[in-house]
Amino acid sequence: MSLTTRIRRRGAALLAAAAAVGLLATGCSSGGSGGGGDASTLIAYTGQAGDYQINFNPFSPTKIGGLGTIYEPLFFFNKAQVADPVPLLGTEQSWNEDGTVLSVTLREGVTWSDGEAFTADDVAFTFGMLKETAAINNIGYDGEAVAVDDTHVTFTFAAPAFVKGPDVLGTPIVPEHLWQDVNPTEDVMEKPVGTGAYALGDFKPQAFTLESNPEYWGGEPEVKQIRFLSLSGNQAGADAIAAGTVDWQTGPIPDIQNTNENFPNYDAYTQWQNQMVLATCSNADLGCEGPQTDPAVRRALYYAMDRTQLNSLAFMDTASDMSPTFALTPSQDAFVSSAVEEKTVPMEPNAAEAASILETAGWAKGEDGIYAKDGERLSLTVEVVTGWTDYITALDTIASQAKEAGIEVKSAQSSWNEWTEKKGSGSYQLAIDSLWQGPAADPYYVYNYFYASSAGAPVGETAGNNYSRYSNPEVDEAVAQLALLDPADTAARRPHLDAIQAAIVRDMPYIPILTGGTTSVWNTTKFTGWPSDEDLYAFPAVWSAMDAAEIFKRLEPQG
Template sequence: MFLRTARGRRASVAISAGVAAIGLALTACAPAGGGTSASTGSSDATTLVAYTGQSGDYQINFNPYSPTKIGGLGTIYESLFFVTNVNTDPYVPLLATEYAWNDDGTQLDITLREGVTWSDGEAFDADDVVFTFQMILDNPALNTGGFAGTPAKVDATHVTITFDEPAFVTGPELLGKTFIVPEHIWNGIDPTAEVMAEPVGTGPYLLADFKPQAFTLTANEDYWDGAPAVENVRYLSLSGNTAGADALAAGTIDWQTGPVPDIQNVSENYPGYDAITIGQNQMALLTCSNADLGCEGPQTDPAVRQAIYYALDREQVNSLAFQNTASDMSPTFALLPAQEQFISDDIDETTVPETADAAKVDEILTGAGYEKGADGIYAKDGVALNLTIEVVTGWTDYITAIDTMSQQLKAVGIGVTASQSSWNEWTDKKSKGTYQLAIDSLGQGAASDPYYLYNNFFSSANTAPVGEAAPVNVSRFSDPAVDEALAVLKATNPEDTATRQEQFDIIQAAIVEDMPYIPILTGGTTSEFNAEKFTGWPTEDDLYAFPAIWASPDNAQVFKALEPTGE
């Protein structure tokens, strides 16, 4: 499962960098450490020892805008609000306390928190916020999301950002994913290249020390919200997944996200520890679906895609490939359960089938002109229904899933073979449309709102003819009605739920019928944590942050919420 989880992390970063984000997601949360002890143990009752899956030495760099950053988002540096995509709760105020859009979404007014200081003692104010946004505008390498606003200082605690067009949907990125930096230090440096070995931020933690194999963050005693109860966070570098599981068994780490044997019974196998599995990445068979844009093969027929959808025994796939950590999924790609309120009432089947329906497969294919041949495989116009699924070599869970699905599909008359290649080759095939099917996950956007996934993966603006690189929409799906609905959503106030739902209804009807991405299941990300040593961990009933140790700034929100038990 770790390989799939890591893929989900890379995918989400690519999405935010390619289409939606001006703030940078944490790509390689590099644990390293130091601290007062050279031990990897977690005996200090107020120190949390974290392992993110990192192996190898770290190169120090706490520049939140550098592609080689190793951490700090949410802990050392803060955004204006905490925004997560695992719930639809109101944004949590951080460096800002209030925000408001004007009626047409062309002006965002932000009220900043008073009394905040940078960790070097300098005062934080509106100048730092305006500087950060202007820095993004002035550096195209940082402005990967196409931020086109104009930031301006009103006074020390008020900032406005104006836009030429409605920009409601940019709110989560601007408010929750843009990390504010101090003007008095960053003015005059190259933000894309500067190595920050002594970071200055407003966050709850400071860098205590750094070694190639471990680094320690220590509580900021002058933090505006009071020093966190977890006094130290120590990131370790180990030798890999097995070492992480061994460290968990030995009780020398307190939080990791990754595989362990018998993952369903963590609390029994690791006394004092518990686990949580959260579904975020929606697994699918991606298809090069659009013949008008140059896609070739049987998968360009919507009937074939629908038939594959009904041919899958998802219970078996979950058991054999994912240790039953995957969860239910909606064919609308509204994430369950967090976004179920956005699913259209017009959708008859709001969740994917659990088991195969051979009769439905036959009904769909024969209705589209296919007939079974002597070999048991459907054919049309003399061409057998044989397809190839692309997968990356070494992604064992996905390879197992394909092997399982291939047997299921063959049983109903659809031939499927797997093609393994390097990550670069696999990515190139998807991007340029030189594939039939590929297994991957569709990640979420900046907030728990289906708009971001729909805009990324179903917008004509994010695709391209076969042979050209498609930014995100690798299925080549293109529908004028969906594009128009996305445009309306972009200009609609989020509080106008009726208008927004009308657009979701249009989009969902189109993608469920066309099915350019064939839904499988929602992939689960499992984290193990020391419940005996700390209380306040996210739960399914109180999912205040995404509980993956490598997920920033969510991990910082967890650090702040935890209370040591003294054990």
């Protein structure tokens, strides 16, 4: 069966023939930042380009680790497939009939890694802190968490809140006895304390280590040590796979479809979840500056892209279709509004449509072939992380394509920390990134995370997930109404989904590219228990922290 056929038939997970090296991850990686050990040490590369800056605050946009591994939520939600939530700190959960009270039973006998007992007071404290601190409240939590006793907590909402359940249950819990004196928006937590299967070991800017927790409530994991490396980028990650000095990385390597033939000890596995975008600082009213604040410019750039060429040159044909509504294709196709003319993004460029959109909006082509308006040339700079070779290649390709449509596109490379700060503060025009899915197969979560104005902020202030700073009262109202409805009531939800999709397809604060093929390359000789088509128990991406934490606990060292 061909790769293309498998993508079309499965639409979810592709087990690419896999790969590996004859060398195991026991030596040092390039730059001296590696370090293997015994067979129970897993070497991971998340794509970190440049030195780590210590920050284990699970609510910080610049956190470098700890979600799931150190700080656990009440339940784990598997983004890779529809499944019941997996009990972690919580063991049972249920709603009252009208969706205003969520009751959770907590696991008994759990301790924090400093030996203190975990209780319902820690849960109530965590959510009280979220509610009081808008800058970290990316899920829009507005309930009242009350510790009924040590092992029972209730979340009460003023209105039905069924759709908020997965976000609440998937939020990391922190210890009240330590965090009552923490500034959650500024403190970086150099010595994190959690309930998870791992605790922080040593930290250096080039690498940090998580050590297994022998007192973990679920039993000490078989993988005793996880070492996260900092390398120079995707090429260094690919080189590390070739050298056998990394056990798991999620990112491109050359000839990825033939990984098994090239590196017989490794497998490659692809899933389609994250929707790649050119994110824009879109809102002039909140201080964004540049041509990208004009929706016509954003739509013109959307039509200027040759996505077939992009997929081939930048993503080795591992990317797949995407809907401009951001309902995930094909698993969420039923959510796409019938009024949306283009159900999926155009794969071929449409320069005539791009020109028509720009000229209708008052842009005129200059002598150099680039459009201008009111003395402003249509020149855009896209932020990208140094070393992210697939995205860098994508931007080089987009620049060439955009020029054909009269749009100048330039790229600016910076470290991951700088790139993150620019997005958060709004000091950018465009940034290549991807929007992630929520805990359930429902586009509501993408709309609530990335389009609700409550998750934005004026330029110069730190935004939440809505770093485009998009603000539309109609979208806000529709998102708020969806939050009140039972997800099973499709008829009642339809008008609100239609309203959101009409607005975001028209305004495009996040310009759709393609759905990224998220491919992990992992060492199957050294470890077994990786996700597969037959047992897709977590989304297989080393940088998807909650999923990776579940994978680390499932793996069994060989040797």
